[in-house]
Amino acid sequence: MAPTHKVAVVTGAGRGIGRAVAARLAEDGYHVVAADRDADGARESAEAIRGSGGQAEALALDVTDRTAVLNAFAELRQRLGRVDALVNNAMWITYAPLVDFDEDTVDGMFGIGVKAAIWTMQAAVPLMRAQGGGAIVNLSSPAAVRSVPGGALYAAVKGAVTSLTLQSAGELGRDGIRVNAVMPGSVPTDGARAVVDDAGFRLRMSRTPVGRLGRPEDIAAAVAFLLSPDAAFVSGHVLAADGGFLVT
Template structure:
């Protein structure tokens, strides 16, 4: 029997990209009833129908995560129609590449609302049910931009750093209830949002900074999230798993360093 056949999974931003891949994985391989949460109604319904056509279980919940009242209504509807979630994947996020001197307050507030406040409200809500059952899995989709600063990432990078801190804060208090709270930090992944941020010639610049010299696939992130949401991850909490092709580990990456003039070796006596 699939490990999550009796469980309910809530995935935000699940109409496309990483979120959809995660929803398909949890529903079709692990047997969970998945709640497709997204602001794009048509895309969310198509994702749910696709899962159902493949033999899985899915239902759509449309909400604008920038609106705290709408988030609460969505959570109440899930509780009433499906039941309290056992698994939460906070995947939805927004981003923009803007110089620090030009970054507008309105976009800062919107970014924090979607990337930080909405996950906080969702986790706070579902933890009550998870605590009562003595089991739960929360996985927050952050970014390597929350670990290492980058050009144009004032709002996005700061919000993802806050999401990583939020992960640890919830983890330490929820651990004794049998609930784990972890995060994944994707590197450059082939998603519509990343393509928009990395458009044009900058695509090659980002690819050259990757030790694996390629962008990741949404399935790479889905596999990592599925592990952190599984029974096998029960003693892991408060952690951030980078899924980035070695980007964070690389430090100063110099291409073809050893193909040039041989480096002098210092003698030691």
Template sequence: MGLRGLTDQVAVVTGGGSGIGRAICRRLGEEGCKVAILDMNEAGAKDTAELIVADGGQAAAFTVDITDHGAVAAVVARVEDELGPIAILVNNAGWDRMINFVDSDPALWEKVIAINLVGHLNMHHAVLPRMASRKAGKIVNIASDAGRVGSSGEAVYSACKGGMIAFTKTIAREHAKSGIRVNTVCPGPTQTPLLDDLAASTPSASKLIERLEMAIPLRRVAQPEDYPGIVALLVSSDADYITGQTISVSGGLSMHG
């Protein structure tokens, strides 16, 4: 028996064309959701949709730049026209470049903020009124432990993720009366294209993963498949009494009371 309340629910996942996003999409497809995969990478989104369909699930790919407010509103309307009312939103899209803050510039800040903060605000702005009108909805925001404890070389990214944690709590409070549950999942270091890019940008790239593994109590960096379980639980009816929470999935790298 799977998780309760997910069969035929329309689930929107941003950044679903690769990495953690793809793993979440596939799990929600397995649980019976109709999965809308949103990504700037059209080929990646289509590949994810094909994987879900090949496994017997339902999915469709949508190409969108989440930093564009108008484009987000349009794609959300398309999803509902083609798949039905959105019941689940997973804001997973993210990007960063590892660099000390004093060596960065405003152009980089703007890009990091646009993708990791403004893009998620745009998604909420488009989806929340629809959920509120139906008095139901589940949202999971994929932040980062960088937003809880900081991360050297990722100052602006950490600021965005910390902002998303606070934003999630506020939205959870504002929309509890509308029957909407909103929670945050904070990944730790994960073997994704983003981590590969960050490792390649450091002079000691070959030692970065080794140092991370030594710092993590479970002695390995995460894989994308380590996250879909908690996300699927939080968007299911088994988690109807959970809202405004921040959950780290980091192999014990950070432990919060």
């Protein structure tokens, strides 16, 4: 059965910021496709949304697999009829000195951080064009423009995502497709805690003017704004939701 609301696809929706984004978009009236390569995480996110009265479904998807992504969006188009919003949130992070990164790590981070965003945009854009428009939000990072210890590879990935966002906004605007990005500040999700210790979070909080770390809901609110009618004239923008970190 086709959804009664607009459709939003959120990658990396199984936990953390992605789960919060999925929940917020459901609150805003979207039928949410919670996509994650962790099928259980995707299912739990979708179930939580439905339990709160929203519309959602789980999609087990490896976004690094271009064929799988194209097939998944083709199935969504056939079954749901449209994709109005795409949020590229999926990411895998590891920190290390620049000289220590091996080829598997580089390929892995660029695969999920950059190539996956390209694949999902390639899949979503024809649908959006056919329906007269849509909106895309990519997740960048302050690391794209600020030095982070051990973050050379992460910075390269998020720098690429930022450039992809700006270039795509220029290319797709005439099709009625807006493309923006959010730069989240430090948010102590389970995934972030796997690579940043307590001392690292204390350092990040000391450099955040508002005096606290971020919450997944803070980032979800920024994403929701960029997808909303209130941002109808906003495209090619990178919104820092970082508590002022970039100005320190």
